[in-house]
Amino acid sequence: MSLDSLPAAASAPDLPKSAPPGVFTLFFAFAKMSLAGFGGVLAFARRGIVEQHRWMTADEFNETFALCHFLPGPNIVNLSVVFGSRFRGVIGGVAAFTGLVGPPMLLCIILAALYSRYGELETLRRILAGVSCAAVGLLVSVMFRMMKPLIKRRDVTSLVVLVAVFVAVGLARLPLATVLLIATPISIAIAFLLQRRVKGA
Amino acid sequence: MTGDSNPIWTLVWTFALMSLFAIGGANAAIPEMHRIAVDVHHWLTDKQFADVFAISQLSPGPNVLIVTLIGYTVGGLGGALAATLAMCVPTAVLAYGVSRLMARPTESRWPAMIQGALVPLSIGLMAASGLIVAQAADRNWVAVLLTVAVAVAASATRINPLWLLLAGGCLGFAGLI
Numbered sequence: 001m002s003l004d005s006l007p008a009a010a011s012a013p014d015l016p017k018s019a020p021p022g023v024f025t026l027f028f029a030f031a032k033m034s035l036a037g038f039g040g041v042l043a044f045a046r047r048g049i050v051e052q053h054r055w056m057t058a059d060e061f062n063e064t065f066a067l068c069h070f071l072p073g074p075n076i077v078n079l080s081v082v083f084g085s086r087f088r089g090v091i092g093g094v095a096a097f098t099g100l101v102g103p104p105m106l107l108c109i110i111l112a113a114l115y116s117r118y119g120e121l122e123t124l125r126r127i128l129a130g131v132s133c134a135a136v137g138l139l140v141s142v143m144f145r146m147m148k149p150l151i152k153r154r155d156v157t158s159l160v161v162l163v164a165v166f167v168a169v170g171l172a173r174l175p176l177a178t179v180l181l182i183a184t185p186i187s188i189a190i191a192f193l194l195q196r197r198v199k200g201a
Numbered sequence: 202m203t204g205d206s207n208p209i210w211t212l213v214w215t216f217a218l219m220s221l222f223a224i225g226g227a228n229a230a231i232p233e234m235h236r237i238a239v240d241v242h243h244w245l246t247d248k249q250f251a252d253v254f255a256i257s258q259l260s261p262g263p264n265v266l267i268v269t270l271i272g273y274t275v276g277g278l279g280g281a282l283a284a285t286l287a288m289c290v291p292t293a294v295l296a297y298g299v300s301r302l303m304a305r306p307t308e309s310r311w312p313a314m315i316q317g318a319l320v321p322l323s324i325g326l327m328a329a330s331g332l333i334v335a336q337a338a339d340r341n342w343v344a345v346l347l348t349v350a351v352a353v354a355a356s357a358t359r360i361n362p363l364w365l366l367l368a369g370g371c372l373g374f375a376g377l378i
């Protein structure tokens with residue numbers, strides 16, 4: 001959903017860029033990408049921004065996305081704000097954000113209202129049980145795709161950190177904040193030490 | 202915790218705080234959402250949480266919209282809006298600020314190194330998400346089998362995930378799950 005697609009569009013670097021989008025264009029473009037985005041909007045955002053509208057080169061897109069992926073919060077939401085504000089300032093950021101989140105949020109509110117009325121229906125329960133099993137399967141596949149480079153590099157320390165976080169949050173059910181406040185400095189310290197060792201060697 | 206105060210405010214500060222810890226996106230925050238919504242505040246049952254996760258995956262748009270559904274169960278329309286904005290706005294403002302500061306990519310190796318160090322954390326969190334929703338949703342061995350089959354199909358092929366979700370829905374409708 002996210003990491004694996006970074007190098008995908010690295011080819012075709014010199015598509016001519018088109019004129020910067022206006023506020024309304026930003027809103028409608030992000031609304032369209034968002035409503036097309038079943039199971040994650042990123043692929044559609046890349047296609048729309050880089051290939052269809054040519055507002056950014058593939059490299060610019062990758063750099064912007066890397067920043068948004070690095071920061072906390074929903075990546076694609078961060079991307080919409082950073083992207084929109086780059087062209088039209090704060091108003092542009094708000095327009096892209098509203099386009100991305102507004103229409104699918106309205107849809108979700110309608111679905112939530114339907115669910116609160118009919119959620120107890122046996123048929124709907126059964127359908128949703130099947131869907132959530134499949135949705136977990138999708139999550140697992142994304143997880144494995146992200147894990148592959150770590151396994152290929154035989155990056156044992158990262159895998160240990162990964163398993164520790166899984167055990168702490170998934171099995172011990174510790175609060176996220178506690179786990180991250182401990183695990184983040186440790187993981188960064190390990191990365192720093194390993195890098196220094198590689199440089200020193 | 203704050204039983205007698207307005208639940209909308211509880212939604213707002215809960216999700217605003219949670220968003221700051223959502224490294225690797227909304228799917229990494231699923232365990233925390235489950236802990237808060239099911240275990241701490243009893244806003245939803247385990248089953249409802251699995252349902253809400255299923256609905257959010259079925260509908261288009263960013264995955265973060267699961268908070269819209271949680272917010273709606275807590276406080277109707279106002280709850281849905283409050284939860285969504287609380288989960289999105291603080292980190293969006295942060296991203297805006299940082300992107301202004303880092304207008305040009307730096308020569309420093311720190312950003313790349315920190316980013317690399319965060320990758321195993323976010324994968325571990327996603328694994329925990331999978332486990333927690335599976336425990337809430339899976340009821341029998343057919344359900345486990347379906348989860349595994351979808352994971353394999355999605356890894357091995359480029360099939361549109363929506364078809365896999367719909368296939369799961371059909372199996373559920375047929376009474377197999």
